[in-house]
Amino acid sequence: MPLESKNRVTCPGCALACDDIAVDVQFNKIQKVHNACLRGNEKFMFSGSKERFVTPFIRDAKDKAPKEIKMDQAMLLAAKIMQDSQNVLILGGTKLESNAQEKLVELARIVGATMSFAGAEVLNHVKDAMKDAGASFTTIGEIANNADLLLFWGANPIDFAPKLVVKTVFSRGRYRQTGKEVKKFAVLDGNPTPTMERADIKLLMHPGNDTRYLGLLCMELQATGVLDEKDLERIGFTKEELISLGPDIPPNIKELARTIELTEYGVIFVGERLLNPAAIEREPDLLGKMFRFGSILNRDRRMSVLPLSYHLNFAGLVHALTTSNHEVNVKDFKSIADSLEDFDAVICAGFDLVGKLDDKQLAQLKESKIVVFDYKENCTTTVADLFLPVVMIGIETGGEVYRIDGSLVSLSKCVEPREGLSTDAKLLQELGDYIQNGGQSSFNSPGTSIN
Ligand code: SF4
Structure with missing residues (x-):
């Protein structure tokens, strides 16, 4: 298979979303990245890495070891956890593409979840300050x-x-x-x-x-x-x-x-x-x-003030929350980190919860079910009750994100995702449909239960 060069690729490594990247692809794998910084380069190259998490698992109740399961089973279990919970907390979502963020907000509405991400409180403060000043x-x-x-x-x-x-x-x-x-x-x-x-x-x-x-x-x-x-x-x-x-x-x-x-x-x-x-x-x-x-x-010269938020699509999540037809309860992560015991199910969408907690805060989670959607290992995957792998956005699927300056930009799909992997948007949509329709869905499959 010949080497194919793809130009003007947008990097999903941070909120700058540089669109001057080129990648060389062969055997459906990125072989080389041109013009990205170290961080962007690592992200592109990670898509073909053996370190990728591509298999769903549940944690065995007895020996606490992860046990591989099928994707359909993982989806059923994720739905069941949310249906059986009184208080669901959905964390993260700031690094998803905009369509997936809309599905995440919709899922939160369906299960009556609280959504939380780092920086929510800061963002409200920035918005008020900007509105008040008439910023350029x-x-x-x-x-x-x-x-x-x-x-x-x-x-x-x-x-x-x-x-x-x-x-x-x-x-x-x-x-x-x-x-x-x-x-x-x-x-x-x-x-x-x-x-x-x-x-x-x-x-x-x-x-x-x-x-x-x-x-x-x-x-x-x-x-x-x-x-x-x-x-x-x-x-x-x-x-x-x-x-x-x-x-x-x-x-x-x-x-x-x-x-x-x-x-x-x-x-x-x-x-x-x-x-x-x-x-x-x-x-x-x-x-x-x-x-x-x-x-x-700005009166006598051009002068702008630009607040810098480095997460890939932080502004997209805010947009999805503010344009949603339904009110979703949103809290800053800092304000809930000491009251995690209030939630019996915690869904982490590309959010390393455990990596942000001290021992005391972590102890609050011992009764909660933790579900992780991610493409890589982190501190939370080492304790998660259920893990669902997803494709890497901006590499294995496209989508749109808001750049650091608020412009909407398109991401590129550079390679085909591995067999069996879905986008966050598809999984979140299916979960929402399944829960809303009382258990009717294409991923219906009997089997494993979570204790
Ligand atoms: S990580 Fe950020 S700064 Fe680096 S190439 Fe990607 S988008 Fe640009």
């Missing part, structure tokens, strides 16, 4: 073509979306032909990260007080005439608050203010340092201030 949107393509200031605030994309910096800072855009030479790259963070290492302007911030640094930047921008007193009030700083920051402005804040003054098209990427529940609790109006800051600067 932009896309990665626009940023690459136009931006001359790229400011990463508490964001380390080199570790989480490795090609983001290459695409936006080190690329030549349509209107930035000379590339990096005309772009300023600034990083403000609490630790010296790999992203900061490469920046022109770097500032190590003390922990937990980003509002102070934003205030100092605003003061310097007022001194240079970019902002006035009213702007500072609109951003959310009182006079007393600014006076309390003191007159000393660090030199790199001054340099950043000078750069903002001269910029034509700036982007502030807000990262994980700010987008976490602890940071929001500590500085509840910081994101609001950040969006209002961007919005006011």
